[in-house]
Amino acid sequence: MASSSLLGVLLVVSLVVAALAAGNLNQNFDITWGDGRAKILNNGQLLTLSLDKASGSGFQSKNEYLFGKIDMQIKLVAGNSAGTVTAYYLSSQGPTHDEIDFEFLGNVSGQPYTLHTNVFSQGKGGREQQFRLWFDPTSDFHTYSILWNPQRIVFSVDGTPLREFRNMESMGVAFPKNQPMRIYSSLWNADDWATQGGRIKTDWSKAPFTASYRNFNADACVASNGRSSCNSASSWMNQELDATSQRRMQQMQKNYMIYNYCTDTPRFPQGFPKECTVSQ
Template identity: 40%
Template sequence: MALLKFAGFLLLLFLLFIGEAVHASSASFDENYQITWGYDHITPLDGGQEIQLSMDASSGSGFASKKSYGSGFFNMEMKLPGRNSAGVVTTFYLISHGVRHDELDFEFLGNREANRSRCRPMCLQMELAIGSRGSYSSSIRQLIFTLTRSFGNIIKSFYMDDIPIRVFKNNKQIGVPYPTQSMQTEASLWDGDSWATDGGQTKIDWSYALFQVQYLGFNISGCEFQSQDPRHWYSSAYWWNSWSHWSLDEEQDRQLENVRKNFMNYDYCTDRSRYPVLPPDCP
């Protein structure tokens, strides 16, 4: 399940979990979301409780929340395409719309089963763009195998199997850009074979189409955007803004370090060739 949460205090919490999901009462797709493209490649299932996106050589597909939010907690369960999905990109993300947009992405990058690269059967790339100042990305390898076989559970520190895999702190006071705009939640399945697998060298094998992904769990707990005043968005009256979500505990810190040491495939904070002067959020 993808659970995305953003708040305006100390850090952005992205959490990612995988494995068998416990399905609580859920809103239907039409209550909070709408199709944005690839209308003939999207199929509602189970009376609208689940939605299936498809992609072939003619088109992919996508959807978005009907409203924008200043803060909130957003969840989505996902079942990803199968193993031979090189070049296929499956996403769930937050985005503002405008000239200077903020964007927070989960991008699942497919691979070919026989490919010996470290991203087998797929990588999770987490990308952050603030105020259209370019994007910073990091990727996790080998942690998401079961997402192709059962629904998994994603939140925003970035967690997987209840283990934190990324934290992005609010350090605006020292010049670190931080998301400040209202955002929609969006999801898509699309052709990224110009870059997604081996830098675009491994292309989509269309003999494996249709590529399909299922999304489930369309509840949204969010502060709907109605005011430009961030004090309303970040009110402690909303549970997702409470102090308990401001930091990781000691055990979570240990788990995060283990992920960085053993599973991180790429981190912009260590890419001196691309960033001779590291971005200000890097330690």
């Protein structure tokens, strides 16, 4: 009986350790640039990036992933963040890289942030959709999620889907499915384009600008030496949006989408990309 109780205690302890490791940013990420402007704090529970006139900062995941459900809570730069970009994305390397992007374009105080999304496959991007955030992303943390499986990519905010990019290889559209990707994030100055097309410049008197990260979770296939620890039984591997989620996404797009490359006629005078014939 005593050995059974001890086994139970050890099991609980091991589960707690695993849970702590899952959320420990020291164990999941490396700071890659910024000369001290990026910091991992609170025993690995908080990561901050900062930007000043001299430099921004960034980090990347220790692991590469091939498919998964990835969540990160982010609190964006507060106040007048015009000209700044907080990028949070998955990417492989090389000229034919794949990439799945969240980018948060700074604002003039009191104006809404712009959430910029994009998907690259085999080095080809240009699939931008942009949204106005319907809350203040600087007053508290919000969860930004990417579901990536062989059938689709879904961008979600606080559990609400905003965008779905489906696998349409049958139509000749490349889909990210063969290249493992790391998670990257950076805070940098892009006042040549980020806010109102570059008309509003960064006010360096408000520097340093800071974005914060916590509660990272990757229920994902970790790739190593060209092989992936992928479990096809994972709940997200074949996950799709049910009818309720589809309706919710359509409503969010109707209310908050401000740009969709699939409706930008001047940009595509010879006709829209193939994937635009299917609702994206």
